[in-house]
Amino acid sequence: MESNKKSSEFNFYEAALVKRTELFKDCTNIVVGGGDLNADILFVGEAPGRNEDLTGVPFCGAAGKNLDKLLDSVGLKRSDIYIANILKCRPPLNRDPLPEEIRAHTPWLLKQIKDMKPKVVCSLGNYATKFFLALGDVENMNGQPGITQVHGQVREIEIRYSGLGIRDSEGQGAGAVLKFKLIPLFHPAAIIYNRTKLTPLWETDMEIVKRETRVRD
Numbered sequence: 469m470e471s472n473k474k475s476s477e478f479n480f481y482e483a484a485l486v487k488r489t490e491l492f493k494d495c496t497n498i499v500v501g502g503g504d505l506n507a508d509i510l511f512v513g514e515a516p517g518r519n520e521d522l523t524g525v526p527f528c529g530a531a532g533k534n535l536d537k538l539l540d541s542v543g544l545k546r547s548d549i550y551i552a553n554i555l556k557c558r559p560p561l562n563r564d565p566l567p568e569e570i571r572a573h574t575p576w577l578l579k580q581i582k583d584m585k586p587k588v589v590c591s592l593g594n595y596a597t598k599f600f601l602a603l604g605d606v607e608n609m610n611g612q613p614g615i616t617q618v619h620g621q622v623r624e625i626e627i628r629y630s631g632l633g634i635r636d637s638e639g640q641g642a643g644a645v646l647k648f649k650l651i652p653l654f655h656p657a658a659i660i661y662n663r664t665k666l667t668p669l670w671e672t673d674m675e676i677v678k679r680e681t682r683v684r685d
């Protein structure tokens with residue numbers, strides 16, 4: 469399979485920010501996302517792993533197989549959601565994302581949210597959850613509560629999006645405002661290691677996601 473790194477589809481500002489990072493130079497594929505762009509629910513994971521890097525498909529390894537099982541247990545399929553990640557490229561040896569990588573890769577994610585307009589964003593695990601709780605301000609991610617504290621809680625999120633991948637400061641510019649409900653969920657990879665305790669919590673949280681998706685705007 470040919471790598472998508474040179475695709476002419478990726479000739480826009482937010483993709484250029486990603487292409488300037490070392491992660492892009494070292495990766496096989498950019499993992500943009502997968503599923504239905506018209507879905508009401510967007511799942512956001514952390515970063516592509518080895519299988520995702522090789523195929524360009526998000527959540528296609530062990531965590532992805534568990535995600536499929538978890539979705540099935542609440543009557544959903546991949547095609548009922550869209551799924552993307554905080555980082556578009558795999559960090560070497562699956563290490564944690566660095567702040568400058570999150571800063572460079574998330575403008576593309578915010579653009580995806582702007583285009584898709586999901587009702588509900590489900591952040592999977594700590595990185596995605598802290599990014600959204602910090603309203604996209606990477607500097608403020610460390611001070612945010614972890615997934616164990618906030619899973620299943622519904623928060624109305626507003627992130628100002630300037631169209632250049634840089635958030636406007638209050639009152640400046642004519643940036644669009646991204647508005648959605650954030651519902652953090654345990655990461656499917658974490659659930660593999662603690663199935664007995666975390667699977668029922670995930671299923672209860674997903675009932676909240678389904679309820680909030682049905683609520684009229």
Ligand code: URA
Nearest residue numbers: 513514515516526527
């Ligand atoms: N874990 C993630 O967070 N994202 C993927 O795409 C795969 C595994």
